[in-house]
Amino acid sequence: MQRAGARPIYLDYHATTPLDARVLEAMLPWLREDFGNASSQTHSYGWRAEAAVEESRERLAAAIGAAEPEEIVFTSGATESNNLALCGAFAANARGGAGGAGGVAGGAGQGVSSKSGAPEGAGGAAQIVTVATEHPAVLEPCAALAKQGAAVTVLPVNSEGLVSPADVAAAIGEATVLVSVMAANGEIGTLQPLAEIGRIAAERDVLFHCDAAQAVGKIPLDVQALGIDLLSFSAHKLYGPKGIGALYIRRRRRNGRRLRLAPLLHGGGQQRGLRPGTLPTPLCVGFARAAELACAERPAEAQRLTELRTLFESTLRAALPGVQIERNGPPPGPQRLPGNLNLGIEGAPADALLPRLKDLALSTGSACSSATPEPSPVLQACGHPKERIHRALRLALGRPTTEQEVLTAAQRLAEEAAKLREG
Numbered sequence: 001m002q003r004a005g006a007r008p009i010y011l012d013y014h015a016t017t018p019l020d021a022r023v024l025e026a027m028l029p030w031l032r033e034d035f036g037n038a039s040s041q042t043h044s045y046g047w048r049a050e051a052a053v054e055e056s057r058e059r060l061a062a063a064i065g066a067a068e069p070e071e072i073v074f075t076s077g078a079t080e081s082n083n084l085a086l087c088g089a090f091a092a093n094a095r096g097g098a099g100g101a102g103g104v105a106g107g108a109g110q111g112v113s114s115k116s117g118a119p120e121g122a123g124g125a126a127q128i129v130t131v132a133t134e135h136p137a138v139l140e141p142c143a144a145l146a147k148q149g150a151a152v153t154v155l156p157v158n159s160e161g162l163v164s165p166a167d168v169a170a171a172i173g174e175a176t177v178l179v180s181v182m183a184a185n186g187e188i189g190t191l192q193p194l195a196e197i198g199r200i201a202a203e204r205d206v207l208f209h210c211d212a213a214q215a216v217g218k219i220p221l222d223v224q225a226l227g228i229d230l231l232s233f234s235a236h237k238l239y240g241p242k243g244i245g246a247l248y249i250r251r252r253r254r255n256g257r258r259l260r261l262a263p264l265l266h267g268g269g270q271q272r273g274l275r276p277g278t279l280p281t282p283l284c285v286g287f288a289r290a291a292e293l294a295c296a297e298r299p300a301e302a303q304r305l306t307e308l309r310t311l312f313e314s315t316l317r318a319a320l321p322g323v324q325i326e327r328n329g330p331p332p333g334p335q336r337l338p339g340n341l342n343l344g345i346e347g348a349p350a351d352a353l354l355p356r357l358k359d360l361a362l363s364t365g366s367a368c369s370s371a372t373p374e375p376s377p378v379l380q381a382c383g384h385p386k387e388r389i390h391r392a393l394r395l396a397l398g399r400p401t402t403e404q405e406v407l408t409a410a411q412r413l414a415e416e417a418a419k420l421r422e423g
């Protein structure tokens, strides 16, 4: 049992991660003496901050395979990045949208701003194609755009949470502006077939946005190889600080045209007007350092987490002989995020189990929706029955997770599940 005052074992690394000590170290000078405003052009305080921000952009661009540092726009997190990508692309590219006057990313394109058979020319509302298992930070902006007249197509997934590229291709029409498909699902670990979707988006000449908040630093990710035009990611999911994220905005599209995006905010013109506001230099530096570390250590860490994940499951199964344990999401392997588990124990509903496990910090669904009694929309989209959804426990292992923690957690979970089943 939990010692008095001891902290629960943290098993919720998809909700957020602690700041890596090396990241904090990199941030400290920018929180202390180097406090300048990166937009101050008249003195060295500003110049130093500007150089630090630009170097951070370079490191982040390198982490995702972007061609140029200017393709990175800092935001407050993946939620804002998703909103900028979806609402910004809709406003700039939908018929009658404000795009022409709005902010333009990667302005050095060929300057051709419309295309034959383009959404703005075609009949019907501009369309956005997305997937049922997306994070609320994608689905909610889509719902808001639908109220503004967008036609939003939400594609289904199979029982493992995978979207079919053929369904994506079939959903794209003359009026399609953008396809938004996440890289990795933080609830069931599903990795979507990004390369195939990227090929389809390029062939059909629509924008491809990817919410990669759970993917950067965890799986190999290269925006150019995958044909991604817009990519959202966030520092606090990869052992960086909370309050900063980025949107990658491709400068040169395959068709030679520039990618147009309207800003959400209007202000002092920072980041070429696309996302104005004073840049938080310490957060930019920390984000870049965190992404750099996560990518450098990724292969070994992914292997370690995969082994710990296997250990967790085998320990749990060994401690509950004869008890059916459901695995939600894809089998461990190339289609699943390392370190992610989503399990259901026969006869042990999650809402009865969790209060008995105060010594473990885990969740029943996405952190954003687990406060509501609604059954997980992700597991619903997988077609699971209500009882199975009510059993589902989401565990995420992370950088600080030790073998001892995994053994203790699996045994404690088995112990309380057994008691619950007997009682």
Ligand SMILES: *Cc1c(COP(=O)(O)O)cnc(C)c1O
Residues within 6 Å of the ligand: 014, 015, 076, 077, 078, 079, 080, 135, 137, 182, 184, 185, 186, 211, 212, 213, 214, 233, 234, 235, 236, 237, 244, 245
């Ligand atoms: C956490 C998360 C978000 C939200 O990111 P914030 O930086 O907290 O705004 C969006 N999408 C996915 C897939 C996430 O996991």
